[in-house]
Amino acid sequence: MHRHNLSRDARQSYLWFRRAAEQGDAYAQFNLALMYKRGDAVRRDDGFAFYWLQRSAVQGLAFAQNHLGAMYYKGSGVAQDDGAAAHWFERAAIQGDASAQQNLGQLYRKGRGVAQCDATALGWYYKAAEQGVASAQQLLGECYLLGRGASINYPLAMAWLRKAALLGDAQAQLQLGLMYQRGLGVPASAREALCWFRQSAAQGVAAAQRELGVAYADGAGVRAEPLRALAWLQRAASQGDSSAQYRLALLVASGEGAADSDEDADARVLSLLQRAGEQGHVDAQIRLGTMYADGIGIGRDEALAVRWFNRAAVQGAASAQFHLGLMLANGRGAVRDEQRAAICYRLAAEQGNADAQNNLGALYAGGRGVERDDGRAVHWYLAAAERHHPLGQYNLGSMIAQGRGVARDMVLAYMWMLLAAANGDLHASAAKSSIGRRLSPAQIGKALDMFHERQVKRGATPR
Numbered sequence: 001m002h003r004h005n006l007s008r009d010a011r012q013s014y015l016w017f018r019r020a021a022e023q024g025d026a027y028a029q030f031n032l033a034l035m036y037k038r039g040d041a042v043r044r045d046d047g048f049a050f051y052w053l054q055r056s057a058v059q060g061l062a063f064a065q066n067h068l069g070a071m072y073y074k075g076s077g078v079a080q081d082d083g084a085a086a087h088w089f090e091r092a093a094i095q096g097d098a099s100a101q102q103n104l105g106q107l108y109r110k111g112r113g114v115a116q117c118d119a120t121a122l123g124w125y126y127k128a129a130e131q132g133v134a135s136a137q138q139l140l141g142e143c144y145l146l147g148r149g150a151s152i153n154y155p156l157a158m159a160w161l162r163k164a165a166l167l168g169d170a171q172a173q174l175q176l177g178l179m180y181q182r183g184l185g186v187p188a189s190a191r192e193a194l195c196w197f198r199q200s201a202a203q204g205v206a207a208a209q210r211e212l213g214v215a216y217a218d219g220a221g222v223r224a225e226p227l228r229a230l231a232w233l234q235r236a237a238s239q240g241d242s243s244a245q246y247r248l249a250l251l252v253a254s255g256e257g258a259a260d261s262d263e264d265a266d267a268r269v270l271s272l273l274q275r276a277g278e279q280g281h282v283d284a285q286i287r288l289g290t291m292y293a294d295g296i297g298i299g300r301d302e303a304l305a306v307r308w309f310n311r312a313a314v315q316g317a318a319s320a321q322f323h324l325g326l327m328l329a330n331g332r333g334a335v336r337d338e339q340r341a342a343i344c345y346r347l348a349a350e351q352g353n354a355d356a357q358n359n360l361g362a363l364y365a366g367g368r369g370v371e372r373d374d375g376r377a378v379h380w381y382l383a384a385a386e387r388h389h390p391l392g393q394y395n396l397g398s399m400i401a402q403g404r405g406v407a408r409d410m411v412l413a414y415m416w417m418l419l420a421a422a423n424g425d426l427h428a429s430a431a432k433s434s435i436g437r438r439l440s441p442a443q444i445g446k447a448l449d450m451f452h453e454r455q456v457k458r459g460a461t462p463r
């Protein structure tokens with residue numbers, strides 16, 4: 001059929017639907033509304049689409065009610081109104097319209113137009129899923145996977161996600177891959193995970209493309225192939241996936257990812273990290289802070305380093321909190337502020353960052369940025385020392401040798417100096433010798449026993 005015949009037939013359909021719609025036929029009103037929504041044989045007009053959908057919907061046609069709810073939800077042809085959207089979705093859902101059931105479930109999930117309730121959302125997803133709607137099956141599986149509206153149930157999550165995945169739902173394929181990758185309810189299998197990632201990635205899902213890229217980069221479940229890793233990571237990164245942008249930056253920085261012909265590797269790494277960092281990717285922000293602080297691949301800019309460390313620190317990243325504290329304590333990139341540095345160190349120290357624990361101990365020992373408190377200094381030095389931090393072990397040994405914040409114990413001090421020296425602290429060797437000259441052979445033997453016991457517990461070979 002020639003194009004002009006198609007146009008003439010579409011126009012004829014419009015005229016028939018218009019005539020029947022004006023006579024009150026609900027199906028004709030619905031079809032006429034769709035023609036206005038799509039611009040078929042008539043100028044696209046959401047206002048007219050809304051008018052005819054409303055006339056059809058009030059007559060009880062579920063298809064029209066669902067579409068009308070969608071127009072209220074999106075604010076197409078009518079002022080946006082979540083309450084009205086929920087009303088029409090519910091009227092259609094009660095009649096068994098699967099699309100409306102899923103849409104209503106989404107409103108309950110988000111708390112838009114109705115009181116937020118994950119359990120009710122799950123119920124509506126289930127009704128739509130039972131009718132074979134793949135997207136509803138995926139949402140239902142996700143509820144069981146994450147414990148939304150029901151207890152976490154990996155077998156049920158797997159069952160519903162598999163149904164949706166086999167129907168081609170890309171998000172379900174991704175989630176199945178993640179379940180196999182992490183061993184959630186099934187034995188972990190990198191190969192099975194890759195099977196599902198490939199299907200999802202082929203449909204353009206950025207997260208799946210990223211997982212494929214990471215697998216090829218790391219050789220997880222497949223032979224390591226940097227070029228394939230690069231290709232998949234580029235696809236995901238181009239869609240704005242921040243984790244893919246970060247991993248791609250690492251690949252380019254390693255020399256395994258070829259840079260574009262018009263852009264050198266350092267510039268490309270910086271661009272990728274900035275794109276990821278602007279989206280809130282913590283590791284990218286920390287790496288940017290380190291690059292600017294040390295001038296790695298770019299000109300040194302300590303103010304920018306502080307800015308990137310701060311962005312990661314407010315997200316709770318201990319490493320960023322430590323580095324921000326270090327910059328503030330030394331007046332790098334910002335006015336020197338040991339009080340703020342102490343706050344940053346404490347945040348990181350409480351998360352177990354040994355560098356921050358040692359530095360916080362030093363602030364308390366010196367009364368810098370905080371009130372001097374030898375007891376707190378010993379507390380934080382000990383925390384760092386227990387994490388095998390050489391300087392923390394040295395500082396703790398010094399406090400014990402001086403009897404500051406703790407009872408003086410030269411044997412214990414000697415043991416900490418032995419550990420610090422074994423871990424590479426240069427000052428500890430001299431301090432160890434100085435303390436050792438004041439100990440008897442029996443005391444040194446006791447300290448050595450304590451030292452060897454700690455080394456064995458750590459898994460080191462006794463000396």
